[in-house]
Each structure stands twice: as C-alpha cells, then as structure tokens.
Amino acid sequence: MSTFECYDYIVIGAGIQGSFTSYQLVKRKRKTLLLEQFTLPHTRGSSHGQTRIIRKAYEEDFYTQMMGESYELWAEMEREAGVKLYRRTGLLVMGPENSRRYRDFKSTLEKNKISMVVLTSDNFNQHIPNVILADGDGALVDTTAGVLYADRALKVAQEQFQKLGGVIKDQEKVTDIKPGLTVTVSTSEGVYQAKGLVITAGPWTSKLLANIDLHLPLEVVRINVCYWKEKIPESYHVKKRFPCFILTEGEEAKEDIYGLPSNEYPDLMKICYHDGSETDPDQRDKKTEGADIDILRCYIARSFPGLIPEPAVIESCLYTKTPDRHFVLDRHPAYGNIVIGAGFSGHGFKFGPVIGKLLCELILGEVPSYDLAPFQISRFQTNIKSSL
Ligand SMILES: Cc1cc2nc3c(=O)[nH]c(=O)nc-3n(C[C@H](O)[C@H](O)[C@H](O)COP(=O)(O)OP(=O)(O)OC[C@H]3O[C@@H](n4cnc5c(N)ncnc54)[C@H](O)[C@@H]3O)c2cc1C
Structure with missing residues (x-):
C-alpha cells in the first residue's frame, strides 16, 4: 500500500x-x-527583483481600501522579522488633467481621505526636479506610497x-x-x-x-524591466526622496509608464512600460523585440532630461493579465x-x-x-x- x-x-x-x-x-x-x-x-x-511600488492611489475604491490593511500587515511583518521592507517616497501620478483615469485616481484618494498633494504647472518643478510635465497634464502625489524591497x-x-x-x-x-x-x-x-x-x-x-x-482567460506577457542611467549621479535617487511615478496616459503610450527612483543599481533609474509581448512562461527567453522600449526612449527623451534615453540594463519579468x-x-x-x-x-x-x-x-x-x-x-x- x-x-x-x-x-x-x-x-x-x-x-x-x-x-x-x-x-x-x-x-x-x-x-x-x-x-x-x-x-x-x-x-x-x-x-523577483529588488523593488516594487506600494501605493494607495488606485482608480477603484476597493483596491485603495484593501491597501489600508495591506500597509498594516507589511508593517507587522517588518516588526515580526526585524527587517525593513518599505521605504516611503510618495507616488507621483501624472496624466491628462481631464481624462477619466486621472480624475478617478484623484477622486479615489479624496473619497478615501488618503494624504495627497496636488501640484500645479507653476509649482511642479519646485517639488519634482528634473521632470517635464506635459502640457495639459495634471499631477498629484500619493504621499503614503513608496518602495517595497521585493x-x-x-x-x-x-x-x-x-x-x-x-x-x-x-x-x-x-x-x-x-x-x-x-x-x-x-x-x-x-x-x-x-x-x-x-x-x-x-x-x-x-x-x-x-x-x-x-x-481562465489569463494572458502571460513578458515585461522588459529597463534601467536608465542618470547623467548626473543621484538626480533621481531614493535618498533624495525622488518619488515613484505613474504616467496614466501619454502622447507615446496606450498603457501606463511607471518608474521607481534610482536605488538598487548605482545611478540607474527603473522605468518600464506596463505591457509587453505575449509569451509562454517556459519560452520567455526567446527574444521578442519590444515596441515598448521605443515608447520609453521617446518618453524619457521628452520628460526626463537627466537620464540618457537608452536603456543601460534590461531584465525581464512576467505579468499574468486578466481581461x-x-x-x-x-x-x-x-x-x-x-x-x-x-x-x-x-x-x-x-x-x-x-x-x-x-x-x-x-x-x-x-x-x-x-x-x-x-x-x-x-x-x-x-x-x-x-x-x-
Ligand atoms: C516588471 C514587473 C513589475 C511589477 N511592479 C509591481 C509594482 O510596482 N507593484 C506591485 O504591486 N506589483 C508589481 N508587479 C506585479 C507583482 O510582482 C506580481 O503581481 C506578483 O509578484 C505575482 O505573484 P505570484 O505569486 O502570483 O506569481 P509568481 O511570483 O510568478 O509565483 C508563482 C510561483 O509558482 C511556481 N509554480 C508555477 N507552476 C508550478 C508547478 N507546476 N509546480 C510548482 N511550482 C509552480 C512558479 O515557479 C513561481 O515561483 C510587477 C511585476 C513585474 C513582472
């Protein structure tokens, strides 16, 4: 038996x-x-990877509300293990001021009374140096957000x-x-x-x-995780409280572009496109040329004057997407x-x-x-x- x-x-x-x-x-x-x-x-x-964004800024109330408890549980885990897992940097959300998505981010934060700072085109660069806000874009900072050491x-x-x-x-x-x-x-x-x-x-x-x-209708996509070199070291560094960011829509992109301050690799800032090419998880290493990298090159050249618009490091990771x-x-x-x-x-x-x-x-x-x-x-x- x-x-x-x-x-x-x-x-x-x-x-x-x-x-x-x-x-x-x-x-x-x-x-x-x-x-x-x-x-x-x-x-x-x-x-895998060293960092992830943690934030309460979401378009949907239910995620923002779940994140309230998630922050508490992360802090509990930090205490239990005696290890630091989270660093607060804030999250800059940018997008066309009148777009539905930008307005949803803003109203979810307002409704749920999450600490937020709304920036104007006049004071934007006082708070966020080395970034060019596109004409017509709104900008707000979810001050609860930061980096998780993944x-x-x-x-x-x-x-x-x-x-x-x-x-x-x-x-x-x-x-x-x-x-x-x-x-x-x-x-x-x-x-x-x-x-x-x-x-x-x-x-x-x-x-x-x-x-x-x-x-289930699950789609696996390979994400190019791109790191971009700072022209002047530490211009976008986590130590300087440079925030994480999300661009909800842009001239170049259909999907979000997001980034995290330079941290894990010296003088390299992580900026990625929130989409990639469909893949089989067991075949991910077959090279797929990404339109995503061209989109990022254009965006960085236009909006991040302190970065060289050519990726210095490209790693990969997988998303499993629902419709x-x-x-x-x-x-x-x-x-x-x-x-x-x-x-x-x-x-x-x-x-x-x-x-x-x-x-x-x-x-x-x-x-x-x-x-x-x-x-x-x-x-x-x-x-x-x-x-x-
Ligand atoms: C580039 C990138 C950036 C991201 N940025 C963020 C961010 O900023 N903030 C955020 O909140 N989230 C972010 N995410 C998403 C987040 O990382 C994922 O949602 C999360 O890691 C998914 O975890 P998981 O446990 O579901 O999957 P996985 O980490 O893939 O774990 C699944 C595990 O199952 C194992 N497994 C599978 N099949 C078998 C089997 N047959 N037998 C045994 N084991 C098996 C696999 O080997 C794997 O270890 C990002 C993801 C990527 C790729």
Whole structure:
C-alpha cells in the first residue's frame, strides 16, 4: 500500500502570493506544505527583483481600501522579522488633467481621505526636479506610497512561514492534481494529500488548471524591466526622496509608464512600460523585440532630461493579465476545497499580505474580509470552456 505525506493544506507556487498564503495558514496552526518547481530563490516568475511600488492611489475604491490593511500587515511583518521592507517616497501620478483615469485616481484618494498633494504647472518643478510635465497634464502625489524591497519581502515571508513550522519543498514541479474530499497532488518527487489546495502558480496557472478542467482567460506577457542611467549621479535617487511615478496616459503610450527612483543599481533609474509581448512562461527567453522600449526612449527623451534615453540594463519579468486587469481570488467552480489566486496583472505585489489572508480565509471556508465580487471567476463565465 502506498503512503502519501499528508498535510492540512497544500499551496502550489512560492511567489509572493503563495508565500503569504502559506504563512497565514501556518499562523492559524494548519499543517501546510508550500511546493515550488524551481530552486529558491529564483528569477523565473513574477515576484523577483529588488523593488516594487506600494501605493494607495488606485482608480477603484476597493483596491485603495484593501491597501489600508495591506500597509498594516507589511508593517507587522517588518516588526515580526526585524527587517525593513518599505521605504516611503510618495507616488507621483501624472496624466491628462481631464481624462477619466486621472480624475478617478484623484477622486479615489479624496473619497478615501488618503494624504495627497496636488501640484500645479507653476509649482511642479519646485517639488519634482528634473521632470517635464506635459502640457495639459495634471499631477498629484500619493504621499503614503513608496518602495517595497521585493526580494527581501519574499525571503522574509518564506522564513517566517518556516519558523512557524511550515514546510517548503522547492525543485518539485507539480505534475498532477486529483480533486476529491482529499486532494492528491503529485510532483516530480512525490505524492501529497491534503484537505484543501491553494493554487498560486503565477504565469503557470493556466497550465496547472488544465489538470482540473478550468480554463481562465489569463494572458502571460513578458515585461522588459529597463534601467536608465542618470547623467548626473543621484538626480533621481531614493535618498533624495525622488518619488515613484505613474504616467496614466501619454502622447507615446496606450498603457501606463511607471518608474521607481534610482536605488538598487548605482545611478540607474527603473522605468518600464506596463505591457509587453505575449509569451509562454517556459519560452520567455526567446527574444521578442519590444515596441515598448521605443515608447520609453521617446518618453524619457521628452520628460526626463537627466537620464540618457537608452536603456543601460534590461531584465525581464512576467505579468499574468486578466481581461479587466482585476485579480482572480476564488474557489474552483466545481471543487470547493481548491482555491485559486491568479491574474495579478502586474500590480499584485503590494497586496501580498492581504491576498494571503484572503486566500487563507477562502480555503478555510471563512467569510472573506472584503467583498470578493470583482475577483470572482464567474465574471468570465462566457470565456470558460469547462468540461465539468
Ligand atoms: C516588471 C514587473 C513589475 C511589477 N511592479 C509591481 C509594482 O510596482 N507593484 C506591485 O504591486 N506589483 C508589481 N508587479 C506585479 C507583482 O510582482 C506580481 O503581481 C506578483 O509578484 C505575482 O505573484 P505570484 O505569486 O502570483 O506569481 P509568481 O511570483 O510568478 O509565483 C508563482 C510561483 O509558482 C511556481 N509554480 C508555477 N507552476 C508550478 C508547478 N507546476 N509546480 C510548482 N511550482 C509552480 C512558479 O515557479 C513561481 O515561483 C510587477 C511585476 C513585474 C513582472
């Protein structure tokens, strides 16, 4: 008779969402296994790299409201681990003053009473040197925003999980899932059973869900993570409190352009385009020429006179996008003991602690702390080709 290792819960994928979900489960005294296909730490998914933007500025109230708790949980994790994960810099939001998106950012901050400074074309450069505000663009600063130290945050979440007795098995690719009252998960190394399973497999989610007959409209895109050299060192440095920024629309771009102050590499500022080319996560290294880099070159030449408009370093990362760019946080439509957290659409890192809490609540059958209607699988009903 074969014996399987048994756990209360299994989580697939040790990115930021799976790591925080596992941490939440073990904090609630559930025997938890976190499975990861690669050797940790790795740079093949969506959670690697040194920095991410954290902000409350959103067009939708529900994200701004979730971020309130997320900031508290990040601070709790900093205290628990004794590690600094967040640096406040503010976030500059720019965009055509009368556009719907710019107005939505502004009104969400106002409605939710988030600390904000609105700049005018007259005082803009007193506050934000070395940036040219386009004619007709509005500018505001979400003063709560800043930089999250991403690699460090991921490591800390996994360490805290292990300290509380959680088990991580890396280099174990999940190859099969058998649903049932007890879920059976097979990997390249073994077979495990649990009463519930959480799938947080990032760009590989569709491949895994195919095992359990669920097809979500998730698109994986490769993002060129571009760093641009400062003409005068430290002109845009985090130490000088240069803010993160988002340009919501521009002459050059259909999608957002965003940036973070120079920090991780000397004299290099990270500025990226919020889109890329569709890819298979296992084929991402095939070179795809990006129109995104031309868009960034033009924008930087026009608006950032202190940067050389040629990328000095290009790294890559993956987004897993849903059609509406909202997350998927839900139970499998047929198997209530399988929960899915996916489709973070390039903006999920900052929510890590709160997503972990929500996915934990879902798998434990508790009432979720937030209304999860925007994140339900049923919104894609017409797109689901389920053979169930
Ligand atoms: C360039 C870039 C910039 C970003 N900037 C921001 C930002 O400023 N602010 C922000 O909030 N968010 C940002 N994001 C988004 C954020 O980083 C992601 O939403 C988040 O990291 C997604 O985490 P995840 O855990 O869902 O996925 P991942 O980190 O990809 O984790 C999924 C894990 O599952 C594992 N896995 C998959 N299949 C299997 C299998 N079969 N068996 C075992 N393991 C498996 C993978 O190896 C991987 O480790 C950015 C993303 C990118 C790419």
